[in-house]
Amino acid sequence: MSSQTAQRFTWLAFLFLLPTLLGLLIFRLVPIVGAFVTSFTRWQIFDKPRWIGLDNYINILTSPVAAKVFINTAWFTMIYVPGVIVLALFLAVLLNNSLKISAFFRGAFFLPYITSTVAVTLVWRWIFSTKFGILNNLLIGLGYSDPPAWLADPIWSLPAVAIVSVWKDSGFFMLLLLAGLQTIDPGVYEAARMDGAKRLRQFFDITMPLLSRSLFFVLILALVRSTQTFEITYALTGGGPNGASTTLAYFVYENAFVHFQMGYASALAYLLCFAVGLVTLANFYVRKRWTHE
Structure with a gap:
């Protein structure tokens, strides 16, 4: 040529x-x-932007309200990330076989991920209902006489949002881990069985090390996803009660499109990106210590 x-x-x-x-x-x-x-301006959307330098960032870092939101986000991440990874891994291992019915269950467990968030939250609002919800009625049937008001209690509202998020997203992460499981040579398990290794020993000595790279990828995605939760919070609790379930993504929306503080919201968004970047870099730094090459 x-x-x-x-x-x-x-x-x-x-x-x-x-x-x-x-x-x-x-x-x-x-x-x-x-x-x-x-992010370096004070802009009330209907007024002209005014340059204020680092004031937005300083106000965020010294604000008790913002501090509460950061703590909420950290708590949400600590519930969501282990929860979604453990559930996704359990489902992936359970469905990693050649049975025809497994294909049906893979689709069934993935379905919540692609289902409308509004539809999902409507169902879960009924499940979490204090008087008529199936969850509290089940707890009462088990002998717990004073079940919590899940969506109205400041202690339980954030875990409730995390539970719904884990349930909705686990099918997506299950498929990623299932793809990783199917790259493992079945002959490795056959050799382990011939040496007398039980299923639990095979899981920890073979599956986990050989799946570590897929688990690392899922961990990074789950960490990022945990900071982006907005739709479920908006539809389930609206950030309440009294800001108890407000996380950073919802706080950005609230400041931008409720209070119209575009400069403040932009600074929040960049602090969120900075925090996610730091966590991701830290994970990449320690990756070689626990992933199997």
Whole structure:
């Protein structure tokens, strides 16, 4: 192929890529840069932006309300990440077989992930209902005379949101771990059985080490996902009661589209990105200590 022909193909490839590149520039890069600049301003959406430097960041880091939101987000992450990984791993191991019915259950467990969040939260609001909910009636049937008001109690509202999030997302992470399980050579398990290893020993000595890279990938996705929870919080508790279930993503929405404090909301969003970046970098730093290459 001559250099002239190669150059022509290069321009043709660039021409096909141009719509995508323009889309990324207009709808991704420009808003990112715009939000960063806005984070240094006081902008009440209907007024002109006014440059205030680092005041938004200082106000966030010294605000008791913001501190409570950061703590809520940390608590949510500590419930959600282990919960969704353990449940997804259990389902993946359970369905890692060639039975025809397993295909049905894989689809059934994945279905909540692609189901409308509004539909999901409507069902769970009924489950969590204080007087008529199936969960509290079950607890009463088991002898617990004073079950909690899940969505109205400041202690239980955040765990309730985390439970629904784990239930909804576990099917997606199950498929990722199932793909990892299916890359493990069955001959390894056969050799372990011949050596007398029981199922539990096989799980911890074979499955976990060989699945560690998939688990690391799922861990990173779950950590990022835990900081982005908005729809379930919005539809289930509205951040209440008294901000008890408000996490960072919901707090960004509240400041931007309820109070119209665009500069403050932009600063919150960048602090959220910074926190997620730090956690992700820390995980990549320790990855080689627990992943099997």
